[in-house]
Amino acid sequence: MIPLSAPVPEHDQQQPPVPPPDPRAALSLRGLWKRFGQKIAVAGISLDVAAGSFYGLVGPNGAGKTTTLSMATGLLRPDFGTATVLGTDMWTDTLAAKRLLGVLPDGVRLFDRLTGAQLITYAGLLRGLDRSTVAERTEDLLRAMDLLADRDTFVVDYSAGMTKKVALAAAMIHAPRVLVLDEPFEAVDPVSAANIRDILHAYVDDGGSVVVSSHVMDLVQRMCSHVAVIAGGHVLAAGTVDEVRGEQTLEDRFVELVGGRKEGEGLAWLRSSSASS
Numbered sequence: 001m002i003p004l005s006a007p008v009p010e011h012d013q014q015q016p017p018v019p020p021p022d023p024r025a026a027l028s029l030r031g032l033w034k035r036f037g038q039k040i041a042v043a044g045i046s047l048d049v050a051a052g053s054f055y056g057l058v059g060p061n062g063a064g065k066t067t068t069l070s071m072a073t074g075l076l077r078p079d080f081g082t083a084t085v086l087g088t089d090m091w092t093d094t095l096a097a098k099r100l101l102g103v104l105p106d107g108v109r110l111f112d113r114l115t116g117a118q119l120i121t122y123a124g125l126l127r128g129l130d131r132s133t134v135a136e137r138t139e140d141l142l143r144a145m146d147l148l149a150d151r152d153t154f155v156v157d158y159s160a161g162m163t164k165k166v167a168l169a170a171a172m173i174h175a176p177r178v179l180v181l182d183e184p185f186e187a188v189d190p191v192s193a194a195n196i197r198d199i200l201h202a203y204v205d206d207g208g209s210v211v212v213s214s215h216v217m218d219l220v221q222r223m224c225s226h227v228a229v230i231a232g233g234h235v236l237a238a239g240t241v242d243e244v245r246g247e248q249t250l251e252d253r254f255v256e257l258v259g260g261r262k263e264g265e266g267l268a269w270l271r272s273s274s275a276s277s
């Protein structure tokens with residue numbers, strides 16, 4: 001159980017106090033912490049995702065993106081801190097908060113002995129929709145994700161990109177107010193990715209809010225209204241995409257903020273391998 005006024009962890013006592021969550025924000029994170037053994041994966045992350053925004057979360061491998069999104073969506077209990085969805089606390093009013101959310105988690109474990117159509121149908125029924133609505137929306141989603149031809153194929157036999165798309169469809173069937181998508185375009189072909197982007201833009205235009213994590217800076221720059229750069233479990237920069245990138249591309253700004261480019265010789269033995277074998 002997370003205390004309502006989350007205590008400040010010892011490591012964070014020099015930090016200024018965090019303001020209360022924003023009840024109007026699609027997602028309001030305050031002082032989220034998570035430690036796995038000796039590893040501090042998330043070190044006091046606070047972020048507001050304004051309702052109606054298309055928000056990108058970027059950061060290097062191991063930055064803490066998935067851990068943050070898991071705590072924000074009720075999949076992983078924080079050590080400290082709070083997460084609210086449109087003013088509803090994820091960890092004290094979990095069911096109500098989850099009703100507002102559609103989630104595509106990283107490394108999804110799906111019921112893959114169901115067909116694509118069955119999996120989406122199952123998600124809709126689980127969300128309490130009636131059968132005719134579920135049937136109608138399942139058809140719409142299969143068509144939108146270009147999965148109609150494979151509707152009766154078992155998900156276990158889907159490719160990585162098809163699996164991502166069917167999981168995305170399952171996350172959207174109850175028309176949630178907020179979509180949180182961990183790497184939604186990973187392994188998805190360019191045509192399907194463009195279709196999914198259109199769907200997400202239309203969803204935002206109609207008042208929905210989207211949070212996506214991605215490693216593809218160009219995509220985030222073109223697609224998102226806002227972005228947060230995370231590294232080492234901290235937020236390095238957050239704001240509109242234009243505020244964060246300034247005069248640079250988002251990719252250049254990202255590299256500048258995060259560092260880690262390796263200069264010099266690199267793997268010299270690899271370049272000389274043809275000579276020694």
Ligand SMILES: Nc1ncnc2c1ncn2[C@@H]1O[C@H](COP(=O)(O)OP(=O)(O)OP(=O)(O)O)[C@@H](O)[C@H]1O
Nearest residue numbers: 036039040041059060061062063064065066067068
């Ligand atoms: N269940 C776990 N047990 C131990 N360590 C974990 C666990 N989950 C995450 N970590 C560690 O926490 C840190 C943050 O991981 P996380 O998956 O949140 O990063 P990420 O930003 O999503 O990375 P990527 O871009 O590579 O997916 C990493 O150092 C990772 O090894």
